[in-house]
Amino acid sequence: MPQDLTRDLMDLIERGRDRQLRLAVTGLSRAGKTAFLTSLVDQLRHAGLEARLDLLSASRKGRLLGAQRVAQQDLGVPRFPFDQARASLEQDPPCWPEPTRGISELRLKIRYRPSRQAWLRPETVELTLDLFDYPGEWLLDLPLLEHDYLSWSQTQFDEAGPTRRAMLATWEREATQLAPDADADEARLAEISELYASGLRQAREAGFSNLQPGRFLLPGDLRDAPVLQFFPLPGLANWSQERLAALPESSIYASLARRFRYYQEHVVRPFYREHFRRFDRQIVLVDVLGALTAGPERFEDLSQALARLMQSFNYGQRSLFSRLFTPRIDRLAIAATKADHVTPEQHVRLVGLLEALLAEPLKNLKYANIPVKAMSLASIRATEAREVKHQGRITSALKGTSMDGEPLLTFPGEVPTRIPSADFWERQGFNFIAFRPQPSAPGALPHIRMDAALEWLLGDKLE
Amino acid sequence: MPQDLTRDLMDLIERGRDRQLRLAVTGLSRAGKTAFLTSLVDQLRHAGLEARLDLLSASRKGRLLGAQRVAQQDLGVPRFPFDQARASLEQDPPCWPEPTRGISELRLKIRYRPSRQAWLRPETVELTLDLFDYPGEWLLDLPLLEHDYLSWSQTQFDEAGPTRRAMLATWEREATQLAPDADADEARLAEISELYASGLRQAREAGFSNLQPGRFLLPGDLRDAPVLQFFPLPGLANWSQERLAALPESSIYASLARRFRYYQEHVVRPFYREHFRRFDRQIVLVDVLGALTAGPERFEDLSQALARLMQSFNYGQRSLFSRLFTPRIDRLAIAATKADHVTPEQHVRLVGLLEALLAEPLKNLKYANIPVKAMSLASIRATEAREVKHQGRITSALKGTSMDGEPLLTFPGEVPTRIPSADFWERQGFNFIAFRPQPSAPGALPHIRMDAALEWLLGDKLE
Numbered sequence: 074m075p076q077d078l079t080r081d082l083m084d085l086i087e088r089g090r091d092r093q094l095r096l097a098v099t100g101l102s103r104a105g106k107t108a109f110l111t112s113l114v115d116q117l118r119h120a121g122l123e124a125r126l127d128l129l130s131a132s133r134k135g136r137l138l139g140a141q142r143v144a145q146q147d148l149g150v151p152r153f154p155f156d157q158a159r160a161s162l163e164q165d166p167p168c169w170p171e172p173t174r175g176i177s178e179l180r181l182k183i184r185y186r187p188s189r190q191a192w193l194r195p196e197t198v199e200l201t202l203d204l205f206d207y208p209g210e211w212l213l214d215l216p217l218l219e220h221d222y223l224s225w226s227q228t229q230f231d232e233a234g235p236t237r238r239a240m241l242a243t244w245e246r247e248a249t250q251l252a253p254d255a256d257a258d259e260a261r262l263a264e265i266s267e268l269y270a271s272g273l274r275q276a277r278e279a280g281f282s283n284l285q286p287g288r289f290l291l292p293g294d295l296r297d298a299p300v301l302q303f304f305p306l307p308g309l310a311n312w313s314q315e316r317l318a319a320l321p322e323s324s325i326y327a328s329l330a331r332r333f334r335y336y337q338e339h340v341v342r343p344f345y346r347e348h349f350r351r352f353d354r355q356i357v358l359v360d361v362l363g364a365l366t367a368g369p370e371r372f373e374d375l376s377q378a379l380a381r382l383m384q385s386f387n388y389g390q391r392s393l394f395s396r397l398f399t400p401r402i403d404r405l406a407i408a409a410t411k412a413d414h415v416t417p418e419q420h421v422r423l424v425g426l427l428e429a430l431l432a433e434p435l436k437n438l439k440y441a442n443i444p445v446k447a448m449s450l451a452s453i454r455a456t457e458a459r460e461v462k463h464q465g466r467i468t469s470a471l472k473g474t475s476m477d478g479e480p481l482l483t484f485p486g487e488v489p490t491r492i493p494s495a496d497f498w499e500r501q502g503f504n505f506i507a508f509r510p511q512p513s514a515p516g517a518l519p520h521i522r523m524d525a526a527l528e529w530l531l532g533d534k535l536e
Numbered sequence: 537m538p539q540d541l542t543r544d545l546m547d548l549i550e551r552g553r554d555r556q557l558r559l560a561v562t563g564l565s566r567a568g569k570t571a572f573l574t575s576l577v578d579q580l581r582h583a584g585l586e587a588r589l590d591l592l593s594a595s596r597k598g599r600l601l602g603a604q605r606v607a608q609q610d611l612g613v614p615r616f617p618f619d620q621a622r623a624s625l626e627q628d629p630p631c632w633p634e635p636t637r638g639i640s641e642l643r644l645k646i647r648y649r650p651s652r653q654a655w656l657r658p659e660t661v662e663l664t665l666d667l668f669d670y671p672g673e674w675l676l677d678l679p680l681l682e683h684d685y686l687s688w689s690q691t692q693f694d695e696a697g698p699t700r701r702a703m704l705a706t707w708e709r710e711a712t713q714l715a716p717d718a719d720a721d722e723a724r725l726a727e728i729s730e731l732y733a734s735g736l737r738q739a740r741e742a743g744f745s746n747l748q749p750g751r752f753l754l755p756g757d758l759r760d761a762p763v764l765q766f767f768p769l770p771g772l773a774n775w776s777q778e779r780l781a782a783l784p785e786s787s788i789y790a791s792l793a794r795r796f797r798y799y800q801e802h803v804v805r806p807f808y809r810e811h812f813r814r815f816d817r818q819i820v821l822v823d824v825l826g827a828l829t830a831g832p833e834r835f836e837d838l839s840q841a842l843a844r845l846m847q848s849f850n851y852g853q854r855s856l857f858s859r860l861f862t863p864r865i866d867r868l869a870i871a872a873t874k875a876d877h878v879t880p881e882q883h884v885r886l887v888g889l890l891e892a893l894l895a896e897p898l899k900n901l902k903y904a905n906i907p908v909k910a911m912s913l914a915s916i917r918a919t920e921a922r923e924v925k926h927q928g929r930i931t932s933a934l935k936g937t938s939m940d941g942e943p944l945l946t947f948p949g950e951v952p953t954r955i956p957s958a959d960f961w962e963r964q965g966f967n968f969i970a971f972r973p974q975p976s977a978p979g980a981l982p983h984i985r986m987d988a989a990l991e992w993l994l995g996d997k998l999e
Contacts, residue, residue, distance in 0.1 A: 148794070
């Protein structure tokens with residue numbers, strides 16, 4: 074399309090001068106995308122003055138002069154609601170920002186002094202930073218491109234545990250009654266699809282992440298459209314591929330398969346084509362602590378979801394992704410968020426657990442030579458670390474305010490450094506406590522290691 | 537796109553056999569689109585049995601055998617919620633169906649016996665009827681394609697009356713402070729756009745119809761995107777076109793103009809290209825009685841809105857529409873809805889008033905040789921006509937149930953047959969009373985002249 078071409082050309086020109094970077098933030102629901110992006114923008118806007126960004130080299134050396142929001146390029150993409158997010162943190166009592174829906178965008182112009190002055194090189198330079206925020210659930214749909222409707226139907230529940238299956242019980246009861254060769258009744262298929270979608274929503278509410286198709290959870294303008302009204306058909310094992318392929322267009326099987334294909338072509342692919350393939354760098358946020366609190370089934374589910382999600386960043390020669398799209402992302406960060414919800418000495422363990430959780434995908438990425446870094450951070454620090462005497466011993470604790478406004482001094486528990494065994498779950502588990510943001514203060518938002526994240530994601534571009 | 541080509545080809549094949557018809561229903565907010573489409577589907581499904589469709593020739597002659605819903609073709613378009621609408625009418629007490637948002641679709645297969653049997657011609661034939669429902673507000677945007685941002689800004693308020701202008705007062709106060717050549721501040725433009733959109737919403741609530749840009753009222757997935765954040769810039773009269781054109785890209789004027797162009801290309805045109813140009817027939821619903829009750833400013837506003845909306849159906853050689861798109865609609869109906877809200881002897885007057893209201897557009901359509909018919913109807917009849925003795929004279933009255941559940945016997949007033957004079961508004965006006973639907977009964981929904989509408993819109997296809 075000419076529009077895309079113009080946009081690409083403009084990109085190319087700016088990129089040629091190495092002055093533009095498209096950085097994407099994603100994560101599964103409740104991973105903290107909005108808080109991360111709000112803090113990132115806030116830190117850069119305060120850079121050079123109040124922001125504490127010592128781990129960002131350009132800032133430490135005083136070369137980072139600040140950042141300003143400017144008009145974004147894609148007029149059809151919602152603007153990231155930075156002002157609203159900032160305002161909710163400034164309320165009394167302060168509130169966490171409202172989560173975003175779908176994709177959103179914000180453009181910053183960052184001003185800095187290059188590390189080496191040279192003849193004809195200006196004293197200050199600008200980097201245009203395009204920030205994108207999109208639901209990690211959309212990436213869970215990538216593997217769906219590898220399937221046809223038959224194979225997708227047959228593999229959908231291979232990995233689901235008992236709690237998740239129970240959430241789809243009502244749907245399953247109805248769906249198993251459908252004969253693949255019977256005539257499709259649109260209204261009936263819509264009803265059963267709604268049962269399926271409602272099971273997915275219920276699972277998300279209950280803390281599960283490995284949910285597919287992702288758009289069922291955020292339908293937007295496609296609400297009530299047939300493209301979002303399909304589901305895996307049970308009982309296909311008794312049917313041969315040939316017999317299924319020969320069924321008439323009006324049959325239940327053919328109708329659902331048609332919708333599945335439409336979903337692949339009109340929902341999944343366009344996201345990769347129009348957005349994903351244009352990102353330069355990516356950070357994936359993971360709420361490891363939340364999953365640790367939610368118990369073994371959800372923890373295992375998160376692990377599967379992450380493995381699935383990470384396929385989008387695997388550009389290895391034989392990967393699904395590289396066969397489908399031209400990759401571009403040249404640097405990747407994976408961050409365990411909400412690090413302020415454990416005591417400081419646990420941070421190393423948190424990164425260890427994140428790496429254990431992502432062991433397989435990280436191995437693949439390294440093999441494919443994609444620079445990737447795992448870290449832990451708190452986008453907006455809500456607690457302070459304290460030392461307390463407990464039974465004659467000095468231990469560390471967190472001081473903060475509960476969501477109800479109660480002052481808390483607590484030790485949420487130890488983070489295991491490897492995938493927890495059955496023993497861990499029985500013996501102790503982990504008790505994640507939600508804190509309210511700290512009362513607003515002048516200057517940049519308090520954080521933990523946002524500067525390390527910035528250094529990895531754009532430090533080299535500020536040289 | 538190949539997808540579109542396939543679809544068009546399929547259309548062509550079905551059309552070649554004269555067995556497919558794409559019928560679109562539109563109307564401004566509250567005109568009764570959902571009730572009309574619900575009733576239309578209901579009448580056709582009951583055709584041949586309970587439905588009273590004597591004015592539809594195929595039905596009167598017993599050739600219409602019935603209709604069934606089948607799978608719609610455009611998987612990305614929401615399905616018209618017929619079942620939900622029907623269910624809300626069957627509640628106790630019955631409720632009017634929820635209004636639809638955006639475009640929706642439903643496909644019927646109508647079965648009938650052709651009027652002339654011939655050798656090799658089958659005894660029964662099927663007509664595929666694709667029904668579409670979309671907001672009339674989208675058509676109000678057509679004239680926007682004829683403007684550039686400058687001329688659009690300058691003509692936006694030529695026609696607005698004092699009440700409407702008052703609703704935009706807050707916006708106007710802020711907008712007049714903007715200097716066209718000042719640097720655009722995205723957040724500020726977003727704020728002022730929101731004031732503009734909120735003024736439009738307020739106007740719609742207050743019964744105004746002539747609102748533009750239409751998508752500001754139904755943003756969908758574009759909520760918070762810059763494309764929906766523009767507005768006419770006041771005070772451009774002091775600027776020459778050349779000076780404005782020379783302003784930098786970052787200026788307020790250039791930013792708003794860019795968004796305006798994006799809106800034209802990515803919002804207005806795609807509707808015409810992807811949907812409108814594929815409709816075969818169209819019915820436009822008008823709530824004349826509501827406007828008559830709301831007083832002179834809103835009545836005049838409706839008249840302007842209709843004139844603007846009707847441009848989309850004017851295929852005359854020199855019309856805006858024919859210069860932009862290839863027309864296809866070959867038959868048009870304009871219907872004053874809610875005819876059951878006046879006594880039967882007023883129906884002729886209602887059509888007379890509708891014709892007076894549309895005098896200019898109807899003249900243009902006739903000149904352009906577009907078959908068009910004005911009528912009055914009640915999609916779902918909520919009242920019964922009664923004769924009552926009042927001051928010794930027998931007069932007609934309406935019997936029904938108010939929205940609060942009170943039984944009513946009332947005479948809402950006389951409908952003027954021409955555009956009301958100042959005298960009418962002062963002397964009497966018209967008192968539209970909203971009735972609740974009648975309690976549900978077996979068989980088809982009660983109606984007034986739905987059969988006449990069907991005869992005009994698809995009678996010839998059932999020969």
